Amino acid sequence: MPKPLRIYNTLSRTIEDFKPLHEDKVGMYVCGPTVYNYLHLGNCRTFSSFDIIFRFLTYCGYKVRYVRNITDAGHLEGDRDEGDDKFAKRAKLEQLEPMEIVQKYTQYFHDVMREFNCLPPSIEPTATGHIIEQIELTKQILANGWAYEVEGNIYFDVAKYSQDNNYGVLSNRNLADLLDGTRELGGQDEKHGRLDFALWIKAKPEHLMQWQSPWGMGFPGWHIECSAMSQKYLGQQFDIHGGGMDLIATHHTNEIAQNCACSGTGPARYWMHTNMLTVNGVRMSKSAGNGFLPDELFKGTHPLLEKGYSPMSVRFFMLQSHYRSTLDFSNEALQAAEKGYARLMSAMKLIDTLKTDGDASAYIQELRNKCEFAMCEDFNTPIAIAHLFEGVTFINNVNDGREKISVADKTALKKLFYDFVFDIFGLKEELGSNNETLSDVVKIILEQRADAKARKDFASSDALRDKLLAAGIVIKDSKEGTTFTVVG
Numbered sequence: 001m002p003k004p005l006r007i008y009n010t011l012s013r014t015i016e017d018f019k020p021l022h023e024d025k026v027g028m029y030v031c032g033p034t035v036y037n038y039l040h041l042g043n044c045r046t047f048s049s050f051d052i053i054f055r056f057l058t059y060c061g062y063k064v065r066y067v068r069n070i071t072d073a074g075h076l077e078g079d080r081d082e083g084d085d086k087f088a089k090r091a092k093l094e095q096l097e098p099m100e101i102v103q104k105y106t107q108y109f110h111d112v113m114r115e116f117n118c119l120p121p122s123i124e125p126t127a128t129g130h131i132i133e134q135i136e137l138t139k140q141i142l143a144n145g146w147a148y149e150v151e152g153n154i155y156f157d158v159a160k161y162s163q164d165n166n167y168g169v170l171s172n173r174n175l176a177d178l179l180d181g182t183r184e185l186g187g188q189d190e191k192h193g194r195l196d197f198a199l200w201i202k203a204k205p206e207h208l209m210q211w212q213s214p215w216g217m218g219f220p221g222w223h224i225e226c227s228a229m230s231q232k233y234l235g236q237q238f239d240i241h242g243g244g245m246d247l248i249a250t251h252h253t254n255e256i257a258q259n260c261a262c263s264g265t266g267p268a269r270y271w272m273h274t275n276m277l278t279v280n281g282v283r284m285s286k287s288a289g290n291g292f293l294p295d296e297l298f299k300g301t302h303p304l305l306e307k308g309y310s311p312m313s314v315r316f317f318m319l320q321s322h323y324r325s326t327l328d329f330s331n332e333a334l335q336a337a338e339k340g341y342a343r344l345m346s347a348m349k350l351i352d353t354l355k356t357d358g359d360a361s362a363y364i365q366e367l368r369n370k371c372e373f374a375m376c377e378d379f380n381t382p383i384a385i386a387h388l389f390e391g392v393t394f395i396n397n398v399n400d401g402r403e404k405i406s407v408a409d410k411t412a413l414k415k416l417f418y419d420f421v422f423d424i425f426g427l428k429e430e431l432g433s434n435n436e437t438l439s440d441v442v443k444i445i446l447e448q449r450a451d452a453k454a455r456k457d458f459a460s461s462d463a464l465r466d467k468l469l470a471a472g473i474v475i476k477d478s479k480e481g482t483t484f485t486v487v488g
């Protein structure tokens, strides 16, 4: 077992030795998507990062219970209980039932996770499947005196909680700072304090997703679901809690407060957060017009993309940044990743064909140690990849006759690459644009299409494009010519 594993803990803002609560077992909870819209790329990065963490913990010999929830109710537009219910609003827009919205976008989420080759979590609980647990937790917080009721709404009392607890412990901000960042309460506000947040929200009669509770018909607040579900499946205290860093200030801060109000202890010992995405150095967001969806990235249909990039090229691209660093998307960087991934796959294919006329050496074990050490140091994938590429150079050298390898070392080399590339990094071989035979065939079809276009036979050229699309090959015309991406 490669140890010691060290993890950056947002709570202490330092890298700490990882000591699980129960020897050889790890409980990990990651905040999942709110399934009211297409999954955005920031989420893909977060879930891919935790997928690699899950995979590496398993490689280290831990038995991991990985819980990732689905938020399918109770999330208002503003994280601080403001605005419309996200599901109700989207349902109105798409003229569907809220649960049809949930079904549609849960399906989409699972499809994207499969494309990125993310393993399913051990348990994937939904908020609507745990209404009773959320009501129970709310009752307990009320009974302990940390919450109050106003006309069917239950609010968490942050001022009272803060008398004995540090509410801003996760974000490392004091109460005055946090208050500065929130708006003044208006006359119609029923909350006692600006930072108070809803545990239970009274539903208007027309609200489609509402449940019976001791306080009348309503629905749970967003934050209480994660406290309820993590406690149910991982216990009052567990090892790792993760999510995107945008969750630190409100969602995770409130989760800690809820848990402490119930059981006197925060839920997790290690809090891990993934950083955000940028595009050509600018923060990725819908409002900036640079927030492309996974599908747009795979097919190259967003105006900022020169071409499409296959899911494994994107996964490899993500691995090249540490999960706590920002990840900057640009066509150059994506194309470099595409080449790097192809180089890695080609080298792996060579391993079986290497001649074995060398003497035993410690080189392969040293390489494995270096890769393990990088991953043990807060899951440093870019450094581990850099070491693997030393191995790629070695493979190519042996193939060219510049270096030699023994039989045993060749077996160890293959195992090292399979362990890291497939099992830990979760990459897989793709029948993609890098497949030479397929690439040649598509090029022949593209030439025929270009001929048809030149003859102004647009019916034939469009038919070829559509047939390729039906076969999972998306083509994109530009000034420089036509490129294609395999997405099927």
Ligand SMILES: [Zn+2]
Pocket (backbone or CB within 6 Å): 030, 031, 032, 226, 251
């Ligand atoms: Zn959560």
